[in-house]
């Protein structure tokens with residue numbers, strides 16, 4: 001299955017997907033970044049993947065930016081859009097255009113801690129468990145149906161950095177796994193609140 005991957009930064013999740021492409025039946029048609037300095041672009045180039053950069057400063061509205069994003073994605077005729085550390089909120093225009101075809105990975109046990117700084121917020125809230133969620137993207141930020149989660153234990157000695165490393169390790173396993181479910185046609189988004197795996201509600 002052909003996919004584009006959207007990134008903004010380091011791209012360690014992109015790397016884990018690249019490393020698993022054969023096994024998960026994925027063909028990465030293009031890696032698109034809103035940040036020209038994203039290290040993930042270098043990872044993509046090292047793997048001879050096509051890349052595109054969209055500079056937000058050149059667009060006077062979020063819709064204009066997302067229209068350009070759509071026009072680049074359309075050139076690749078993909079069936080899946082994978083957000084891998086993509087730090088822009090997608091417009092309703094974009095989300096409705098690709099309804100049911102967008103996956104995101106979020107570093108918390110959603111519905112806890114949507115948004116930013118999840119690791120520090122989990123520590124500050126004295127949580128004992130934390131983790132990662134993969135979900136379908138809907139208009140609500142980090143609010144689409146959760147497909148799968150992995151948890152880690154928060155130790156007393158954990159810092160934001162140590163916790164993020166623990167969670168990232170889980171991210172690099174869970175995301176290729178869920179993408180594989182998608183490429184096998186096992187996942188379907190029904191509406192903004194419901195999705196199925198193998199025809200069963202999740």
Ligand code: GRF
Pocket residue numbers: 009010011012013014040084085086105106107168171
């Ligand atoms: C990950 O923690 C991911 O869950 C979040 O942003 C981070 C991106 O990391 N959405 P990387 O760029 O994949 O290394």
